Amino acid sequence: MSIYAVKPGWWNTPVHREEKIWIGVALVWCIAITLIMPVWHVVGDQNSSQEYYRISGDNYAALTDAFIEQYKVGEVQGIAVVAPPPGSDIFLRGAQWQWDPILKLTQGATYRLHLGSVDMVHAISIFPININFEVVPGYDYVLTITPTSAGEFRVICNEFCGIGHHGMIGKLIVDPA
Amino acid sequence: MTTAAALFRTCPATGLKVHLPAQGLIKINAVTAIVFLLVGGIVALTLALTRWQAVHLLNDEWFYRMLTLHGIAMLVAWIVFFEMAVLYFASAILLNTRLAVPWLAWTQYVLMFVGAAMVAVEILLGRADVMFTSYVPLQADHWYYLGIILFAVGAILGCVVFFATVNAARVEKTYEGSIPLVTFGAAIAALIAIVTLAHGAAAFIPTWLWALGLVPMMDAEIYRLLFWGFGHSTQQINVCAMVSIWYLLGTLTVGATPLNEKVSRSAFVLYGLFIMIASEHHLLVDPGLSAAHKSWNTGYFMHLAVLASMIHAYSVPAATEVALRKQGYTKGLFEWLKKAPWGNPAWSSLFISLVGFGFIGGITGVVYGTEQINIIVHNTLAIPGHFHATVVVGTTVAFMGVTYYVLPLIFQREVAFPTVARLQPYVFGLSMYVVCIGMIIAGRFGVPRRSWDMNGVDGPFQVSFDPIVDMALAVTGIAAVVAVVGGAMFCAVAVGTLLVGKKIEG
Ligand code: HEM
Ligand SMILES: [Cu+2]
Ligand SMILES: [Cu+2]
Numbered sequence: 231m232s233i234y235a236v237k238p239g240w241w242n243t244p245v246h247r248e249e250k251i252w253i254g255v256a257l258v259w260c261i262a263i264t265l266i267m268p269v270w271h272v273v274g275d276q277n278s279s280q281e282y283y284r285i286s287g288d289n290y291a292a293l294t295d296a297f298i299e300q301y302k303v304g305e306v307q308g309i310a311v312v313a314p315p316p317g318s319d320i321f322l323r324g325a326q327w328q329w330d331p332i333l334k335l336t337q338g339a340t341y342r343l344h345l346g347s348v349d350m351v352h353a354i355s356i357f358p359i360n361i362n363f364e365v366v367p368g369y370d371y372v373l374t375i376t377p378t379s380a381g382e383f384r385v386i387c388n389e390f391c392g393i394g395h396h397g398m399i400g401k402l403i404v405d406p407a
Numbered sequence: 408m409t410t411a412a413a414l415f416r417t418c419p420a421t422g423l424k425v426h427l428p429a430q431g432l433i434k435i436n437a438v439t440a441i442v443f444l445l446v447g448g449i450v451a452l453t454l455a456l457t458r459w460q461a462v463h464l465l466n467d468e469w470f471y472r473m474l475t476l477h478g479i480a481m482l483v484a485w486i487v488f489f490e491m492a493v494l495y496f497a498s499a500i501l502l503n504t505r506l507a508v509p510w511l512a513w514t515q516y517v518l519m520f521v522g523a524a525m526v527a528v529e530i531l532l533g534r535a536d537v538m539f540t541s542y543v544p545l546q547a548d549h550w551y552y553l554g555i556i557l558f559a560v561g562a563i564l565g566c567v568v569f570f571a572t573v574n575a576a577r578v579e580k581t582y583e584g585s586i587p588l589v590t591f592g593a594a595i596a597a598l599i600a601i602v603t604l605a606h607g608a609a610a611f612i613p614t615w616l617w618a619l620g621l622v623p624m625m626d627a628e629i630y631r632l633l634f635w636g637f638g639h640s641t642q643q644i645n646v647c648a649m650v651s652i653w654y655l656l657g658t659l660t661v662g663a664t665p666l667n668e669k670v671s672r673s674a675f676v677l678y679g680l681f682i683m684i685a686s687e688h689h690l691l692v693d694p695g696l697s698a699a700h701k702s703w704n705t706g707y708f709m710h711l712a713v714l715a716s717m718i719h720a721y722s723v724p725a726a727t728e729v730a731l732r733k734q735g736y737t738k739g740l741f742e743w744l745k746k747a748p749w750g751n752p753a754w755s756s757l758f759i760s761l762v763g764f765g766f767i768g769g770i771t772g773v774v775y776g777t778e779q780i781n782i783i784v785h786n787t788l789a790i791p792g793h794f795h796a797t798v799v800v801g802t803t804v805a806f807m808g809v810t811y812y813v814l815p816l817i818f819q820r821e822v823a824f825p826t827v828a829r830l831q832p833y834v835f836g837l838s839m840y841v842v843c844i845g846m847i848i849a850g851r852f853g854v855p856r857r858s859w860d861m862n863g864v865d866g867p868f869q870v871s872f873d874p875i876v877d878m879a880l881a882v883t884g885i886a887a888v889v890a891v892v893g894g895a896m897f898c899a900v901a902v903g904t905l906l907v908g909k910k911i912e913g
Contacts, residue, residue, distance in 0.1 A: 232664070233421075233655060235585060237584045241668075243667055246666065249667065249670060249721060249722065253670070256717035277779060278691060278692055278782060280697050307868070309867060328867070350545055355853060357853045358873075362692055362783065362785040364692050364693040366631070366695070370694075384870050388785075388786035388787065388855035389786055390537075392536075394467075395471075395859075396859045396860045396865060397860075399863040400867075
């Protein structure tokens with residue numbers, strides 16, 4: 231009875247065979263799901279990044295502005311469109327409540343995507359392929375990315391960042407190779 | 408001794424000695440918890456009817472305000488007040504002893520109540536639209552943080568009273584052998600609580616001082632790390648309390664005896680050792696921590712705690728099976744299950760909690776806590792889908808189930824409206840299954856959580872989702888209405904019992 235004190239000696243009660251089997255199976259399963267994470271870093275294609283730097287919001291903004299100036303090809307809804315060359319460092323800035331610039335990438339090319347915020351914590355969600363990362367002020371978070379499909383994507387902010395949060399929607403364009 | 412004896416009564420049903428000051432504290436904490444559940448439930452309705460975009464009930468500002476209130480009223484107030492009642496029950500009542508230092512327990516109550524009230528008022532006044540996570544640099548009014556701190560200090564005092572009571576029972580030899588399993592589980596919960604609340608202090612005290620303008624802001628990522636050291640481990644207190652209640656309900660409903668005390672207690676120890684450090688699955692897609700660190704923390708630590716849950720997931724239902732078979736329901740594999748007391752709301756709550764927690768909450772938890780899978784679900788609606796299966800279907804339903812025994816045992820009244828009570832776990836629990844699954848489906852199609860409008864009406868670009876999403880959110884909305892009715896049925900039975908329930912002498 232789980233509500234009454236137990237007599238001394240309970241530690242020596244043998245465990246039933248079925249229960250032992252269950253615990254064994256559960257343990258093996260737990261080990262397997264623990265191992266899959268490091269293993270996937272070796273065999274998998276999509277992993278979180280380990281590269282990040284501390285940076286102030288102002289410095290991140292300056293880097294983004296310089297990047298925009300260098301590769302700007304147009305403007306949509308007042309937001310700059312930039313077309314950086316394959317292999318380059320590209321910058322996305324989160325600010326209440328806008329993502330900028332609009333990145334125009336090439337399918338199959340690899341980029342170093344920098345994520346940073348100049349105010350609150352934001353998060354990117356690349357829609358509809360569902361890739362989500364936190365964008366934290368004070369950090370320059372670098373993901374190495376290779377767009378595998380062409381098309382127009384949305385960048386949805388999915389971390390609450392103030393009352394205008396739901397309007398924080400950006401765009402990402404991937405041109406076919 | 409006569410004065411001391413006058414402070415006790417003997418429960419006619421269980422033979423347990425009930426310390427009257429303990430009884431008073433259990434009552435007030437439980438009643439306060441249920442009031443917050445009612446508030447949080449009404450708020451939940453407005454949220455679900457806003458996320459169902461065809462209805463879109465609230466405006467943006469009030470949606471975020473109500474979302475903050477819902478998180479606080481439910482996850483913080485309802486759950487923790489009820490846990491205080493559970494701690495006092497598992498110590499003073501189950502150990503046949505007096506509650507040590509009742510004045511400290513009253514201080515617990517007053518601090519928690521004042522803290523929760525301050526927080527709720529701040530939210531309603533629109534001075535804390537920051538969600539219960541309050542990630543810096545979002546800033547609430549300083550009174551909000553002070554309210555959280557007072558609440559947490561109160562909760563620590565509750566844990567202190569619990570341990571003092573267990574110690575008093577040990578010294579005064581009010582029990583023989585080892586403490587009951589339920590008390591052991593509660594002790595692990597209280598132990599985790601103390602460590603957890605220390606993280607909470609590390610996150611909230613500097614933030615409070617920052618809101619007062621006295622110190623600079625904490626690094627945003629360090630805040631997240633500390634916050635989840637508090638916020639996630641708190642969920643483990645809930646799991647621990649819930650599992651203890653599963654064992655308690657197994658005993659009260661069908662007379663189950665734990666299969667093996669050694670196994671069950673060792674599993675609780677695994678919770679104590681590992682779960683309180685495993686909180687980085689909230690930070691899997693954050694900068695600031697290496698992948699090795701994250702894998703180790705969420706893999707090794709978390710999965711040893713998962714192992715503990717797997718053990719309980721076997722031993723609780725198996726113990727009830729053994730008990731029911733002993734009562735003569737031995738035909739075939741499942742006669743015991745068919746003949747189980749399905750009309751007893753405590754039993755149906757136990758089963759709904761166990762199955763829903765394991766199959767919806769547990770599986771999604773382990774899957775979404777995998778580093779690479781987290782990339783595709785992080786901050787989507789699938790996450791609230793997951794944790795409503797753990798903290799609502801699991802913990803809340805278990806707490807509701809045990810209330811059906813607390814009413815006669817502690818409030819000494821027969822449960823009022825028995826038909827409503829009989830149906831309540833099914834109405835609430837099963838509709839909540841649907842709410843969870845609806846949110847999980849919508850999330851898998853990329854619907855963000857904590858979003859007043861997912862289509863981008865206020866943004867430069869619009870977003871259009873797969874039509875399945877509209878259906879999933881409609882189903883979630885309808886099921887949420889049913890769930891709130893189920894929650895209201897629970898509150899009606901509880902309050903009705905207090906007001907018109909037949910008195911039980913003894
Ligand atoms: C009546 C049943 C309930 C319904 C219909 C319900 C519904 C909801 C909805 C629609 C959301 C918003 C999801 C989003 O947009 O991100 C939500 C959030 C949440 N709910 Fe519930 N809920 C219920 C009960 C509970 C209970 C009992 C708890 C805790 C014990 C709880 C804890 C939470 C938490 C922590 C959040 C997240 C708040 C945030 O993102 O800051 N809910 N719920
Ligand atoms: Cu944002
Ligand atoms: Cu946002």
